[in-house]
Amino acid sequence: MLGFVLLGVLNGAVIAASRAINGRLAIDLGAFKASFWNHIVGFVFLTAVMLAIASMKFDVPSNAPVLAYMGGVFGALFVALNSYVLPRIGVTKTVLLVIGGQMITGVIIDVRNSKSVGSAVAQFVGVGLILLGVYVARTAKGK
Amino acid sequence: MKGRSADWILAVAGGALLAVMIHYNSVMAKHSSPVLASWLAHGIGTLGAFVLVVAGAKIFRPAPATEPKAKVPAWAYLGGIPGAFTVWLAAVTVNSKLGLSGTLALMLVGQVTFGILSDRFGFFGVPKRRFVLTDFYVVLAVLSGSAILIFFRS
Numbered sequence: 137m138l139g140f141v142l143l144g145v146l147n148g149a150v151i152a153a154s155r156a157i158n159g160r161l162a163i164d165l166g167a168f169k170a171s172f173w174n175h176i177v178g179f180v181f182l183t184a185v186m187l188a189i190a191s192m193k194f195d196v197p198s199n200a201p202v203l204a205y206m207g208g209v210f211g212a213l214f215v216a217l218n219s220y221v222l223p224r225i226g227v228t229k230t231v232l233l234v235i236g237g238q239m240i241t242g243v244i245i246d247v248r249n250s251k252s253v254g255s256a257v258a259q260f261v262g263v264g265l266i267l268l269g270v271y272v273a274r275t276a277k278g279k
Numbered sequence: 280m281k282g283r284s285a286d287w288i289l290a291v292a293g294g295a296l297l298a299v300m301i302h303y304n305s306v307m308a309k310h311s312s313p314v315l316a317s318w319l320a321h322g323i324g325t326l327g328a329f330v331l332v333v334a335g336a337k338i339f340r341p342a343p344a345t346e347p348k349a350k351v352p353a354w355a356y357l358g359g360i361p362g363a364f365t366v367w368l369a370a371v372t373v374n375s376k377l378g379l380s381g382t383l384a385l386m387l388v389g390q391v392t393f394g395i396l397s398d399r400f401g402f403f404g405v406p407k408r409r410f411v412l413t414d415f416y417v418v419l420a421v422l423s424g425s426a427i428l429i430f431f432r433s
Contacts, residue, residue, distance in 0.1 A: 137376060140371070148392070150365055154362035159403075159405055160352075161356060164355070168332045169332055172331070175328050182321055183318065192315075197307075207306075208321065209327040210300035210303065215324075217293035223406060228418070232394070233287055235390070237297070258431030261424070261427055266420065266421055269418075
């Protein structure tokens with residue numbers, strides 16, 4: 137169990153490292169090119185892994201809704217924004233503000249899809265705490 | 280938009296884009312597999328980012344570079360590789376006792392921990408900065424709020 141816990145934390149660190157590296161590239165090349173390199177390198181890497189592992193097939197589903205293909209478009213925009221902001225306000229603040237925007241948008245998506253999202257009180261408190269954190273981050277002086 | 284005041288808005292907006300991206304990618308993963316969905320997202324993301332590069336050059340028209348550009352370290356191009364790994368790591372922990380909630384919460388902890396260390400020591404050539412008390416309040420508020428949203432989700 138501890139091994140899985142460490143793996144979960146490691147995954148978060150790997151994500152933050154990926155974003156920091158893209159932020160570093162954006163300092164020299166700009167955020168759009170950083171997003172481009174992130175995606176093409178990730179694409180080539182995943183292609184190689186899928187070719188190497190025989191059980192992984194390039195079966196693009198024929199019945200997926202068009203919107204399911206849009207993830208990459210939002211991802212391209214996300215990496216560009218993140219790479220632009222990260223060298224300017226630091227990794228910690230970038231990571232926290234992104235988490236804040238992500239969690240709150242996640243709640244909105246769930247409500248729109250009218251999924252049962254559990255306790256309304258918990259949602260209210262959770263979103264409130266995140267907004268408070270964003271507010272403190274916003275008013276804190278940049279170091 | 281000028282100066283640093285816009286940066287926090289852009290970061291929060293980035294988080295919103297990320298949530299939408301994950302939502303659509305999870306729809307694709309349901310119709311295929313997480314790895315195939317990630318592969319498709321990277322492929323389509325490459326096209327999307329290419330459009331951004333071309334459009335960005337047209338719209339912003341950067342001044343022609345007069346000074347020689349600093350040499351970009353080769354590793355700075357490889358951010359996409361750790362990015363691609365997260366799919367597998369997540370698949371392992373989501374299917375363990377941790378489940379989706381535990382995985383999400385631990386990933387947030389890992390991101391923030393790496394962020395604090397990275398800011399302190401300047402990993403990967405990102406500018407160093409000090410961790411101040413207000414940063415601690417932000418960590419506390421955002422992580423506890425996120426934990427409540429994650430664990431009270433039915």
